[in-house]
Amino acid sequence: xxxxxxxxxxxxxxxxxxxxxxxxxxxxxxxxxxxxxxxxxxxxxxxxxxxxxxxxxxxxxxxxxxxxxxxxxxxxxxxxxxxxxxxxxxxxxxxxxxxxxxxxxxxxxxxxxxxxxxxxxxxxxxxxxxxxxxxxxx
Numbered sequence: 001x002x003x004x005x006x007x008x009x010x011x012x013x014x015x016x017x018x019x020x021x022x023x024x025x026x027x028x029x030x031x032x033x034x035x036x037x038x039x040x041x042x043x044x045x046x047x048x049x050x051x052x053x054x055x056x057x058x059x060x061x062x063x064x065x066x067x068x069x070x071x072x073x074x075x076x077x078x079x080x081x082x083x084x085x086x087x088x089x090x091x092x093x094x095x096x097x098x099x100x101x102x103x104x105x106x107x108x109x110x111x112x113x114x115x116x117x118x119x120x121x122x123x124x125x126x127x128x129x130x131x132x133x134x135x136x137x138x
Contacts, residue, residue, distance in 0.1 A: 004061065007099070014095045016062025017069050021092035023056060024049040024085050049085030050077060 004012055026033045027049045037044045037055045046052055053073060058066050069091050073084040 010095070010099060012061045013065030013068070014092075014099060016058045016065040017088075017092050017095060019058070019062070020053060020056060020066050020069065021088050023052055024088045027052060028085050028089065049088065053084065053088060 023035060026035055027047050032047050032049075034045050034047050035052055037046065037052060039055055044051075044055065050073065053066075053070060056066075057063075069088055072091060073087045076083045076087045
């Protein structure tokens with residue numbers, strides 16, 4: 001059994017998530033592109049990021065990172081019914097930021113969570129103020 005620790009483990013898990021995010025980003029948005037996936041011996045052409053994430057298979061430790069993201073997207077899909085592609089892309093961006101700021105002595109995951117909470121609070125305030133601005137504009 002091979003055990004990965006520290007930055008090496010984070011990089012290995014992030015590698016699969018980055019590849020999945022790259023694939024899902026192709027289909028993201030109203031003008032997203034089509035992606036072909038082999039499913040049960042047939043080609044499945046889709047523009048849906050969640051079905052792409054469900055059908056894509058990875059090897060090795062990259063598979064572990066992707067399974068974590070799939071679990072998060074299934075929770076989002078179950079509660080909201082949408083947002084799986086956004087969840088994958090935001091998770092990838094969050095992990096990339098964690099890798100950029102990683103130092104074995106100073107790395108504190110709690111600080112990363114606090115900054116994410118602060119960011120989401122600002123986004124919700126901005127979203128509400130932007131919605132009010134759009135309503136007043138009409």
